Amino acid sequence: QVQLVQSGAEVKKPGASVKVSCKASGYTFTGYYIHWVRQAPGQGLEWVGWINPNSGGTNYAQKFQGWVTMTRDTSISTAYMELSRLRSDDTAVYYCARDLYPTITMVRGVGVAWGQGTLVTVSS
Amino acid sequence: EIVLTQSPGTLSLSPGERATLSCRASQSISSGFLAWYQQKPGQAPRLLIYGASSRATGIPDRFSGSGSGTDFTLTISRLEPEDFAVYYCQQYGSSPRITFGQGTRLEIK
Numbered sequence: 496q497v498q499l500v501q502s503g504a505e506v507k508k509p510g511a512s513v514k515v516s517c518k519a520s521g522y523t524f525t526g527y528y529i530h531w532v533r534q535a536p537g538q539g540l541e542w543v544g545w546i547n548p549n550s551g552g553t554n555y556a557q558k559f560q561g562w563v564t565m566t567r568d569t570s571i572s573t574a575y576m577e578l579s580r581l582r583s584d585d586t587a588v589y590y591c592a593r594d595l596y597p598t599i600t601m602v603r604g605v606g607v608a609w610g611q612g613t614l615v616t617v618s619s
Numbered sequence: 620e621i622v623l624t625q626s627p628g629t630l631s632l633s634p635g636e637r638a639t640l641s642c643r644a645s646q647s648i649s650s651g652f653l654a655w656y657q658q659k660p661g662q663a664p665r666l667l668i669y670g671a672s673s674r675a676t677g678i679p680d681r682f683s684g685s686g687s688g689t690d691f692t693l694t695i696s697r698l699e700p701e702d703f704a705v706y707y708c709q710q711y712g713s714s715p716r717i718t719f720g721q722g723t724r725l726e727i728k
Contacts (some may be wrong), residue, residue, distance in 0.1 A: 522656075530717075531662075540656075540664065540707055542717040554715040557620075590663055604711025605654050607675065609663035 517591030640707035652712035
């Protein structure tokens with residue numbers, strides 16, 4: 496079955512960077528986009544961006560452009576999201592999610608399988 | 620960016636009742652590219668509906684989605700105890716600018 500397993504919780508100081516991993520199994524890793532979504536404590540869901548694991552191509556929400564980087568390692572079926580210049584309001588649970596639609600389609604954006612979430616706490 | 624507004628913010632109902640959740644978009648969503656998710660405390664979101672009305676695999680048929688253009692609805696025909704959660708709509712019609720609604724909390728009356 497499709498499974499996404501994320502790395503563990505992180506505590507970072509303001510201005511630092513954090514890199515969260517998302518290991519996929521149960522399907523062809525390069526066949527589906529991976530999205531990253533975050534959720535601040537007690538708040539709603541916010542889309543951060545996506546990566547095409549096949550090509551490495553990315554697309555980030557405008558808010559995150561310039562300080563988020565998404566990469567992947569196809570040899571170990573793992574996607575990564577790195578956030579730099581962390582601030583206290585970046586404290587959130589970060590989820591990865593596999594898209595419903597194959598990369599060969601022109602439709603994307605539905606998270607059909609989700610990781611368990613990674614809590615990133617930014618505090619001095 | 621398409622803004623999604625969900626109503627009501629909180630819905631208080633009893634098991635067995637019918638729940639109707641609304642999601643209104645600031646502009647028309649192309650091809651009905653709207654999804655609904657359920658989220659319980661401490662858990663990741665769970666996909667319920669995509670394409671405005673298609674149920675995801677394993678979702679009970681008491682969940683149904685409808686709508687087009689700017690107005691969409693998630694209906695739960697007969698509430699089960701496990702249905703009390705937060706529900707989010709999400710549009711992917713203007714992808715890559717994907718947006719979520721602010722959520723509707725469905726609580727036990």
